[in-house]
Amino acid sequence: MSSGGQEQPAAGGAEDPQPRRFVGQKSAADAASGQAGPVVVKGAAAPRRVVRNVIPPEILENDALNRAISVLPRNYNFEVHKTVWRIQQSNAKRVALQFPEGLLLYSNVIADIVETFTQAEHVFVMGDVTYGACCVDDFSAEALGADILVHYGHSCLVPVNVTSVPCVYIFVEIKMDVGHLVASIRHNFKPGTKILIAGTIQFSSSIQAARRELEQDYPSVAIPQCKPLSPGEILGCTSPVVAGGAEALIFVADGRFHLESFMIANPSIPAYRYDPYNRKMTSESYDQAGMRGARRGAIEAARLAGRWAVVLGTLGRQGNPRVMETVTAALERAGKEYVEVLLSEVTPDKLRAFGDAFGAYVQIACPRLSIDWGEGFAAPTLTPYEALVALGEVPEWWGDDAPKDEATGLPQYPMDYYSREGGSWSSSYIRAADRPARRRPQAPPAQGCACAAGGESRAAPCR
Structure with missing residues (x-):
């Protein structure tokens, strides 16, 4: 598990050992077959038409430049x-x-x-x-x-x-053996199984290629999307909520960090991870009840706190001042005393240095710091979403009327921190007015870019 519950890519996206919530993994067994039908993914829309810059031949055909590029790994597209x-x-x-x-x-x-x-x-x-x-x-x-x-x-x-x-x-897209991925899926899942394919951004082209090869045997195969992310792209804090009876997710990555986000958002969908480096497929599990219980306990403990600290992460763009304003306004409405703190990295040791000055913290950096490491902090350390729940601004996810996962009955915990359709706690830089706390399923995603910067297709990186 990486420091602070955040993934540290290594050699094109490698992750540290499994986080605390890891339950176990085993070789993927044959999945149950199902009738082909639509798998509905939230946040879908038609792709935008684009005009791409054309790189001139004097650059593309520059022999000296191409010789210099040849020093870099062939399968890494820089x-x-x-x-x-x-x-x-x-x-x-x-x-x-x-x-x-x-x-x-x-x-x-x-x-x-x-x-x-x-x-x-x-x-x-x-x-x-x-x-x-x-x-x-x-x-x-x-x-x-x-x-x-x-x-x-x-x-x-x-x-x-x-x-x-x-x-x-x-x-930095990485070329992989798409044929082996497709063969592994066919070996483990019967034709007609309703499968999803997703992964980290480095393998987006390979995921699209695999979907095309699988369509004949798996007519309902889909690539989920949570805008403004690319089709199939999952972040550790942002994942689509999938409806429509998907029977399995195949996630292409060499670690679990991003996959866990999908598992939290979709507790009823069995998840399998395909590692493109060791070419193995494993069945993945997550302690759903344990995570939800721990986060509910932190929220209820924070409600008793008299003095709060609102911590804005200053590592790159992790901390969004707009989210900080939302949280501090809620604290003022609740009559809570608070202090604003700036930290480059939020760790239990750094917050422990404040002693007992604060009864609760809200960290506006990475939600996974609280989800993965919450029990390691001396005082309740909440995400912006959890802070709004604690302050009565957002309904409790465990309430009787709160949305539940249709298959497991587990309360839905939102993983929408950078979703365009996230709640008022969302840190997305591409968003309309604040939306309701829960979203309705939409049509299956089309291929293409969801980036608002020029509406370009993610088939090629944003210019």
Whole structure:
């Protein structure tokens, strides 16, 4: 489990050992067959038409540039031609490069390429830890005087029309053996089984290819989507809620962190993880009742607190000031005393340094810090959603009238932190007016991008 309950990608998205809620895993067995029918996923809409920039031949066919690119792994798509073209277009002199830890070993090669094949005079490699797309550090890039920021390994969670400096997102898609994934699914699931396929952003193209190959044997195969994320993309804090009787989710990733988000949001759908590196498929479990019980206990304990601390995460864009304003306004309406705190990383040790100054904390950074590590904090440490429940602003999820999972009867715990349709606690930078706390199922998702920054297709990363 990674520090703070947040995933640290390694070599293209590798994750740390299984988090605390891990129950067990076993080889995938034959799943029950079912009649083909629609699997309905919330948050779907038709794709937008796009116009893409065309990289000129003098860049694509540059022999020296292509030789430099050949040093990088063949199966990792760093989109160097696009990066060079964008930097040339912007006439940037100072370029900041931001990588997750697992890709930092390639940073020197890419920095050398940028210096050699663009007009850039200074190239910075930003060394602070990067857990996910929420950590895009445009503020630090701006402080360094960067003219452009290139962020690697994550999707455009923070749109390019929001960042303080021009930003280019490079997903770093990884080629994998799609044929083996398809064969593994056919071996373990009978034809007609209602299956879903999802994964991390690095494998989005492979997921689309697998769906096309599986459609004949599994007519209802679907790729879930929670906008503004790409089809099939799941974050550790954001997952679609699927209706329509899906019988299995096949999740393509080398770790569990993102998958657990889907399992929390959809407790009745059996989950299987396909690891593209060791080419194994495993059945995954999650302690649903234990998690919900622990979070309910933290909420009820926080209600007794007289003085609260509202902690805004300052690691990249993790902390959203708008969410902080929502929480502090609720505290004022409830007559609670509070103090605002800024922290780069929220850990039990850092909060323990405050002693007994606060009876409860609200951390506006990563919801999984509370969900995964909540019992390790000395005082109740809530997510923004949980804080609004504790303060009576949002109905309790365990109430008699609260929505329940249709198959298990478990109360629905929302994993919609960056969902465009999330509640008032949502940190999405792409959202309409605040929506109800619960959403209705919509039509199955179409393929394409949900990014508001120009409406481009996620078949190619946002420009």
